[in-house]
Amino acid sequence: KNEVEQSPQNLTAQEGEFITINCSYSVGISALHWLQQHPGGGIVSLFMLSSGKKKHGRLIATINIQEKHSSLHITASHPRDSAVYICAVGGSQGNLIFGKGTKLSVKP
Amino acid sequence: DAGVIQSPRHEVTEMGQEVTLRCKPISGHNSLFWYRQTMMRGLELLIYFNNNVPIDDSGMPEDRFSAKMPNASFSTLKIQPSEPRDSAVYFCASTWEFYNSPLHFGNGTRLTVT
Numbered sequence: 001k002n003e004v005e006q007s008p009q010n011l012t013a014q015e016g017e018f019i020t021i022n023c024s025y026s027v028g029i030s031a032l033h034w035l036q037q038h039p040g041g042g043i044v045s046l047f048m049l050s051s052g053k054k055k056h057g058r059l060i061a062t063i064n065i066q067e068k069h070s071s072l073h074i075t076a077s078h079p080r081d082s083a084v085y086i087c088a089v090g091g092s093q094g095n096l097i098f099g100k101g102t103k104l105s106v107k108p
Numbered sequence: 109d110a111g112v113i114q115s116p117r118h119e120v121t122e123m124g125q126e127v128t129l130r131c132k133p134i135s136g137h138n139s140l141f142w143y144r145q146t147m148m149r150g151l152e153l154l155i156y157f158n159n160n161v162p163i164d165d166s167g168m169p170e171d172r173f174s175a176k177m178p179n180a181s182f183s184t185l186k187i188q189p190s191e192p193r194d195s196a197v198y199f200c201a202s203t204w205e206f207y208n209s210p211l212h213f214g215n216g217t218r219l220t221v222t
Binding site for chain 2: 016031033040041043044045047048080086088094095096098100
C-alpha cells in the first residue's frame with residue numbers, strides 16, 4: 001500500500017463545477033503540500049499546510065491530522081485548471097513522499 | 109527573482125555517456141532537492157542538501173549517480189555511465205526552512221538515454 005493515496009486518479013469536469021481531490025496518508029507528517037503540474041511539465045506549489053484550512057482564490061485546501069486526510073477543492077472550475085494535482089507529505093527526515101497525482105480535465 | 113533555474117531543458121544521450129544536470133536555487137534558500145519523475149514511479153527524491161551539505165541520499169539509485177553542491181548557488185547531478193532506464197524528467201527544487209516554507213521547483217530536465 002502506498003504511503004500517500006490520492007483519489008480519484010482521473011477527473012473530468014465541466015467548466016463551473018465544484019471539484020474535490022482527496023489525499024490520504026499513513027505516515028506521521030510535519031506538513032502536507034499540494035502541487036500543480038501543468039501539461040508543459042512545470043510544478044508549482046499551491047499550498048503547504050499542517051492544520052486546518054487555507055484558501056487562495058478559487059482553491060481551498062483542508063487537512064484533518066487525526067484522520068490523516070486532506071482535500072483540495074476548486075470552486076467555479078475553469079479549463080485553465082486542467083493539470084495534474086499532486087499531494088505530498090513532509091516527514092521528519094526532511095523528505096517528501098508523493099502521491100501518484102490526480103489528472104484533472106475541465107471541459108468548456 | 110528568476111526562480112530555480114535548471115539546465116539543460118532537454119538532454120538526449122547514448123547509453124554509456126556521462127550526463128550532468130545543473131541547478132541554480134533561489135538566492136537565500138538553504139535547502140535544495142533533486143527529484144526524478146517517471147510515468148511508472150511518479151516523483152521520487154534522489155538527494156537533498158541543507159546548507160550545501162548532503163543530508164539524505166538514500167534515494168540515489170546506485171553508484172552511477174552522484175550529486176554535488178559546491179556552494180549555495182549551484183548544484184549538479186551526474187550520471188556516469190548513463191543507461192536507458194535513467195530516462196526521466198529530473199527536477200531541482202529549493203526552499204528556506206523546509207518545514208515552514210513551500211518548495212519552489214525548476215522547470216526540469218527531460219533526459220532521454222538511447
